[in-house]
Amino acid sequence: MIAPIKSLSMNEVEQCVKSAGLPSFRTQQILSWLYQKNVSSYDQMTNVPKVAREQFKELYPLHTPSTVDKQVSVDGSRKYLLELHDGALIETVGLPSSDGRLTVCISSQSGCSMNCSFCATGKAGLTRSLDPGEFVDQIHIVQEDFENRVTNVVVMGQGEPFANYDNTLSALRIINHPKLLNIGARHITVSTCGLLKGIERFTQEPEQFTLAVSLHAARQEVRDEIMPRMSSQPLEKLKEVLAGYTEGTGRRFSFEYALMRDVNDTEKDLQALISYCRGMLCHVNLIPLNYIDDSPIKPVKRQVMDYWKAQLDNAGIACSIRASKGSDIAAACGQLAYKRR
Numbered sequence: 001m002i003a004p005i006k007s008l009s010m011n012e013v014e015q016c017v018k019s020a021g022l023p024s025f026r027t028q029q030i031l032s033w034l035y036q037k038n039v040s041s042y043d044q045m046t047n048v049p050k051v052a053r054e055q056f057k058e059l060y061p062l063h064t065p066s067t068v069d070k071q072v073s074v075d076g077s078r079k080y081l082l083e084l085h086d087g088a089l090i091e092t093v094g095l096p097s098s099d100g101r102l103t104v105c106i107s108s109q110s111g112c113s114m115n116c117s118f119c120a121t122g123k124a125g126l127t128r129s130l131d132p133g134e135f136v137d138q139i140h141i142v143q144e145d146f147e148n149r150v151t152n153v154v155v156m157g158q159g160e161p162f163a164n165y166d167n168t169l170s171a172l173r174i175i176n177h178p179k180l181l182n183i184g185a186r187h188i189t190v191s192t193c194g195l196l197k198g199i200e201r202f203t204q205e206p207e208q209f210t211l212a213v214s215l216h217a218a219r220q221e222v223r224d225e226i227m228p229r230m231s232s233q234p235l236e237k238l239k240e241v242l243a244g245y246t247e248g249t250g251r252r253f254s255f256e257y258a259l260m261r262d263v264n265d266t267e268k269d270l271q272a273l274i275s276y277c278r279g280m281l282c283h284v285n286l287i288p289l290n291y292i293d294d295s296p297i298k299p300v301k302r303q304v305m306d307y308w309k310a311q312l313d314n315a316g317i318a319c320s321i322r323a324s325k326g327s328d329i330a331a332a333c334g335q336l337a338y339k340r341r
């Protein structure tokens, strides 16, 4: 069977090496060429015998994405528009911080099928899910462009990672592997809009990857309005599944809450959020929503965010206001896939 090498998990690469009759140490060599040295052709894998390279070339084609556009924000963040081998487009953002950290926000799908009302990606629909190696390629592109090591990864770009669960986990394992990208599991965050089955599976994973849940409303009717695809996965059930996550992992998760004027920013919404979070081991990230030109949904004033933070603090709920980076280049939350040049 012919399959792109980057569509395979590490275990599957091992199987391919076995079925080619090669010794098992070739697996690590090939993985290291692919994901540590980031080569673009089998010919560069000089310690792998030529005959094996030719065999792999035929059966497991090796593709690399191309950068078709790059925009640089006044705050230093950079957004890349990447074209995959079949023409699918994705966006990736590099976010440097003053303390030397370099975070990369990667996409898990080209487009997204979740159709959240405030999100530019959702408006474009889903093209396809990404292969494990296509997650990793995004990190290499940012790393090479910044000439600096990526320290943190957030799977918060285009797509719903738990709608592409197996490939997401295969990618995270490559990113985390000490002989490959070696980025610590706690420095890798997966953001889901709350797919219950995905969270349940994630709870069982042995690695300490970090979980973020896009909540955006703690009142069911408001959430149904802005995240219509999630109406089949009610807030009460989400709470139960998250309690199971905490029990199973002992780890804190975060809630993302983008404040939108006259949509989810009333006192009633705030009180619903406080009561929803009470007793949960969570951290709330209040996110300043970014303008999408033709969207009727607008951000709230800074005073509203400060008020929400103060009220959450008073209620003893850990909370912070996320600095929004890259909004001038449409790289901020909710803006990916919106502007093409």
Ligand code: SF4
Pocket: 112, 113, 114, 115, 116, 119, 120, 121, 122, 123, 157, 158, 159, 160, 193, 214
């Ligand atoms: S917010 Fe996330 S899940 Fe919702 S449409 Fe946008 S990319 Fe998809």
